[in-house]
Structure formats: structure tokens, C-alpha cells
Amino acid sequence: MKNLSEKSDFEHLWENAFSEAEMAPSDHIWDKIDASLSKEEAGKYRKRVFMYKLLAAASIAFALGIGALSLNYYSRNETPAGLASKNTSPTELPHDKNANISSDNGSEPNRPIDDNESLTLNSEKSVPNKASTQETNDFVEQRLAPILNAPSEAP
Amino acid sequence: MPEHKELIEACVKGDRLAQKKLYDTFSRRMYVVCLRYTKSQQEAEDVLQESFIKVFKSLAGYRGDSRFDYWIKRIVINTALNSQRKRLYMYPMVDVEDIKIASDNEKSMSNLHMEELLAMIQELPSGCQVVFNLFAIEGYSHKEIAEMLEVSEGTSKSQFFRARKLLQEKIAAVEKLERYEKFK
Secondary structure (H helix, E strand, O other), X not given: OOOOOOOOHHHHHHHHHHXXXXXXXXXXXXXXXXXXXXXXXXXXXXXXXXXXXHHHHHHHHHHHHHHHHHHHHHHHHHHHHHHHHHHOOHHHHHHHHHHHHHHHHHHHHHHHHHOHHHHOOHHHHHHHXXXXXXXXXXXXXXXXXXXXHHHHHOO | OOXXXXXXXXXXXXXXXXXXXXXXXXXXXXXXXXXXXXXXXXXXXXXXXXXXXXXXXXXXXXXXXOOHHHHHHHHHHHHHHHHHXXXXXXXXXXXXXXXXXXXXXXXXXXXXXXXXXXXXXXXXXXXXXXXXXXXXXXOOOHHHHHHHHOOOHHHHHHHHHHHHHHHHHHHHHHHHHHHHHHHO
């Protein structure tokens, strides 16, 4: 008896019969493949657009967050600084501002301990805020005037 | 990556004309493979379509360590096996030693057209059809087939010998018919 795990002539005949065998499938098969590939690409494109949208949304949210933080910072923190800087000359202001920012970065987490104002609600804070409007105007005048004038002063 | 290098690279980039060219190069041969593993033209075309979509998806992973047509054929066979899996009921193993190797219809076989042989394969029970294809035509060992189909090696062997017996009977029947036609 032959070894059953080896191919006999019979199998070789079948193998040869199909080794170069070709037949044409229906033409619409390619159309279906084409459509499927296009769908796939569109899906990838949509995914990418979605990622960009997400990124844009995150950037806007981040920018708004920074904006809100700095507004918060100016309305609560900068006004007294503006008051304090009333007597300083305009040329010293940029330096003074940097000093405020750096000191703010360092001391902000400790502020509630230094200042009870932070623990109160916004409505209760409205009075000091109103009172500070005048000071804010002073601050804008003092701060912005040198900046606005700067280009004309430049040689 | 020796053969079809540029074509493959263009396909990976998503060049649709290159993809069409690759399809045109291989689809006719792969269609016959699909027909061998399925029961109808419709089924074979479904397998062909799915296979080529898989080919284009995984083309970036082709490293050229096997011949490109073998690589494609492997995807086609796997797709065909998956499509047949529900239907692949393997008969319990019979004792292989009991099956006699009847032969002598080899000569008449060479007179048959590929289409006729294809029809004979398609008429086999699914288990026999798949195992006969894998062993006789693709050249896998019974051990490999057993692993691919998650059956025992003995089952693969018995399916194969059953397939061979059925095919030999079919060829003999055709031979008889032809002799009869001549006599008439």
C-alpha cells in the first residue's frame, strides 16, 4: 500500500489541471471593490476631519480657559496692583507688570489664606468690583498709554 | 520585493488605477480558486470581492518573503474557508486503511476540460471539497489542514479519501457516457 500522506499521480493530475487555470469573473465585481475602497477612504477622511475639529475645539476651550483665568486675575488681583502703581512713572510699568505676573504665579494658590475675599460669592464681591471700575480706568490709561504711544516714539 | 514592486507601492498609496491593474492581473486566476472552494458562481464572486478588499487593506504588510501570487492566494483561501466554515461539517473519521486506492482513470481525466473538473469539485460535500483542494491542489499536508480547519489529522485524511473516491466515480461515469456516445 502506498503512503497515504503522499500525493499520488491522481492528485498531481488535478494540481496540473488547475495550475494555470483562469476564468473571468463578472465585470461588476471590480465596481463593488472600487465602491468599498472609496467608502473606506471616505471613512478615513471623515475620521481625520473629526480629529481636526476635536483639536480645534480643544484649542478654543484652552484659549477661553486662559482668557477666563487672566480676566479673573486682572479683576481680582491686578486692580490693587494698579492702585499701587499709581505713583510709579510709566517707564517703570512694563517691569512692574512682569513682577506682578511672576508674584501671582507664585502666590496664587495661597491667596485664599491671605485674603478672605476669595472665599465669598461673586454677588458679594460685586461691591468692590464696582468700586474698582475707576481704578481699572486709571490702570488702562497708565498701562496702555505707553504701549499705544510707543510706535510714534520709536525712531 | 522583486516582482510587482512598483505596482504594489502605488496600490499602497491608494492609486486606484494601480489597484485596478493589480486586480486585472490576478482576478482571473483567483476566481478559479474561489470557484474550487465554493458551490456557485455567486458565492465565488462574493469570496473574490471580499478577498481583494482584504488584499488592498493588508498590502502595506506584504514584505516580499513569499511569492506575491501565493500571498494573494493565501488570503483568498482563508476568506473562502471562513465563508464555508458554517457549512464545514466533517464526517466522523473512518479507518483510512480500509479505503482502497482505485486508480486507472488517470488517462481519461486528462481528456476532461478544466470546467468539467471544476464542476466535479463543486459537487463534492463541503468537507471533502475543502480538504481535497487543500491537499491535492494546494499541496498542504494533512497535519497543516488539520490545524487550519481545527479537526484531527485522521478526519482530514478520511475526508480526502472520500473526496477521491467520489471524484473517481464521477470520472468513471463520464468515461462510460463517452463510450456510450461513441458506440451510438
